[in-house]
Amino acid sequence: MEGEEVSNKQIILKDYVIGFPKESDMILKTSTIKLKVPEGSNAVLLKNLYLSCDPYMRNRMRKMEGSYVESFTPGSPITGYGVAKVVDSGHPNFKKGDLAWGKTGWEEYSLIPTPEVFFKIGHTDVPLSYYTGILGMPGMTAYVGFYEICSPKKGEYVFISAASGAVGQLVGQFAKLMGCYVVGSAGTKEKVDLLKNKFGFDAAFNYKEDQDLDEALKRYFPNGIDIYFENVGGKMLDAVLLNMRIHGRIAACGMISQYNLERPEGIHNLFCLILKRIRLEGFIVNDYYHLYPKFLDMILPYIKEGKIEYVEDIAEGIERSPAALVGLFSGRNVGKQVVVVAHE
Amino acid sequence: MEGEEVSNKQIILKDYVIGFPKESDMILKTSTIKLKVPEGSNAVLLKNLYLSCDPYMRNRMRKMEGSYVESFTPGSPITGYGVAKVVDSGHPNFKKGDLAWGKTGWEEYSLIPTPEVFFKIGHTDVPLSYYTGILGMPGMTAYVGFYEICSPKKGEYVFISAASGAVGQLVGQFAKLMGCYVVGSAGTKEKVDLLKNKFGFDAAFNYKEDQDLDEALKRYFPNGIDIYFENVGGKMLDAVLLNMRIHGRIAACGMISQYNLERPEGIHNLFCLILKRIRLEGFIVNDYYHLYPKFLDMILPYIKEGKIEYVEDIAEGIERSPAALVGLFSGRNVGKQVVVVAHE
Incomplete structure (x- = not known):
């Protein structure tokens, strides 16, 4: 699979959004991607498994300055948190086959030039989708x-x-x-x-x-x-x-x-x-990701002992992601809204 | 003077105020007061010297519940911070002749049943009026x-x-x-x-x-x-x-x-x-008056060394206090608004 050129479904933001976002503000586009990082780069090439739909993403759909998040780029894929599998890596912290969560693209495969804000997933005895939510x-x-x-x-x-x-x-x-x-x-x-x-x-x-x-x-x-x-x-x-x-x-x-x-x-x-x-x-x-290990130490036992419940609302297929995202703003989702792009 | 019955000019709030306060929301009334605390009480009898006009007092002119300050009582004298001289005292912390600042009445003489929130003035090598402002x-x-x-x-x-x-x-x-x-x-x-x-x-x-x-x-x-x-x-x-x-x-x-x-x-x-x-x-x-001694240790040297400037706007005579208070809300005062009731 590594090195192959494959088709890559992507969710593209058409333009900045005013008012209530609609599914039609996003379009599905199929391009291709080579499953290999550029020679000598620190990049990682990811196969996206789960995408996270989060309310803050609405703000990225408008032109904002001086914000903590950058606006999306119209004509480019939406980006957001997700869970992914490393297909190829030029980065010392990641190797092929690793699972990780962090800021990825709304597409089947993503090339991440600097994966510094990715967290390697060490605990896989919980559903992987949890890393878009309770563990993310x-x-x-x-x-x-x-x-x-x-x-x-x-x-x-x-x-x-x-x-x-x-x-x-x-x-x-x-x-x-x-x-x-x-x-x-x-x-x-x-x-x-x-x-x-x-x-x-x-x-x-x-x-x-x-x-x-x-x-x-x-x-x-x-x-x-x-x-x-x-x-x-x-x-x-x-x-x-x-x-x-x-x-x-x-x-x-x-x-x-x-x-x-x-x-x-x-x-x-x-x-x-x-x-x-x-x-x-x-x-x-x-501002607080340095506390992530401490957080995991607390939350993982709670999950395993059943002391904390967690409810997800899972949409199947990247094609459903625009509807899933838009649904947040009408309160359509019940629990954490996740999109499954691929099951490993 | 102590024990004598004297006339006592008072500034009375007529009724709760809606909108912009006017001088006519307050009336000057002359009653009498005996310059002696009730036998066996903890009260102090004060001769008021300076009264402080502060913006928060506007809120006391309306009926408020659950607030940090009580509403004024229509028909009774306005109350507020002031500097006063103790004429008679049943309280162990105060004796006749002491100077103090704290919550007193807008009147020439006030009987304060529980002077627990009064601070005895220890430093008199600064203008006494400062205890309505920079030192209060x-x-x-x-x-x-x-x-x-x-x-x-x-x-x-x-x-x-x-x-x-x-x-x-x-x-x-x-x-x-x-x-x-x-x-x-x-x-x-x-x-x-x-x-x-x-x-x-x-x-x-x-x-x-x-x-x-x-x-x-x-x-x-x-x-x-x-x-x-x-x-x-x-x-x-x-x-x-x-x-x-x-x-x-x-x-x-x-x-x-x-x-x-x-x-x-x-x-x-x-x-x-x-x-x-x-x-x-x-x-x-x-919530912070326990820091008052620490504050004095800092501010008194600054004042004496001329490192901090302080500007007061002084109105002479208790009769002028309604205008002085109302003036805060049109920004008429330049610097701290004080009313002189008596010069010791």
């Missing part, structure tokens, strides 16, 4: 956001929005393991049931059915919220601010409700930050 | 907000709004002493000149003359802002968010531009908190 970027995001940013303490009141997503479901379970009271919001009855029955949240509600979010939060948190894990922004954030407790903490992980708006909604209740001495802190997992 | 609550606010909340480092880019006020002028000088680049905004040419020529800011601008705050900030901070000391909220905060640097910090001290609005303006750029991993933290000086 979203898992690290939940870990860092909760333990490093929220400074949680036993018995605290924790609220998580978009709580059944890749990150939210883990944050909630981390908080339960710590002895917190945990409530999540999600957008369908199915997800709410999942939060309560599968992930062990103390309570959960459908934000689409509660017209008055302030009132809903007061119902679930009569004593207020110590920790808010923010994934959605907008009206939910504004309502949460009214319900925070003194010295509360908000980890701002994402604001998915705002990503398709031309102008984000206004947040009116920021004065609560002063009244209640609240810390609202944005973070990005990229 | 606003000084501590600047100290805590800058050193504890902003985690400043030498060479960082610091922006301060309402920079000529009691707190802002000190924050700017603290930042300069640390070797930061410091820019302030204020609302008149006179204040801007003060910032540049008296307080040693690197630059200053009149926010009323710069229609495009984003553009103004980009002019003064071509490399962005590391630390924003937030006193005003609203449009300024929204513009600052666009200009923060990665890992920037915002200390939310006040939001004076919003205090007279029925509904605060919406802040649209909070996603910048995530993009740039910014910490936005509200704080209240009350």
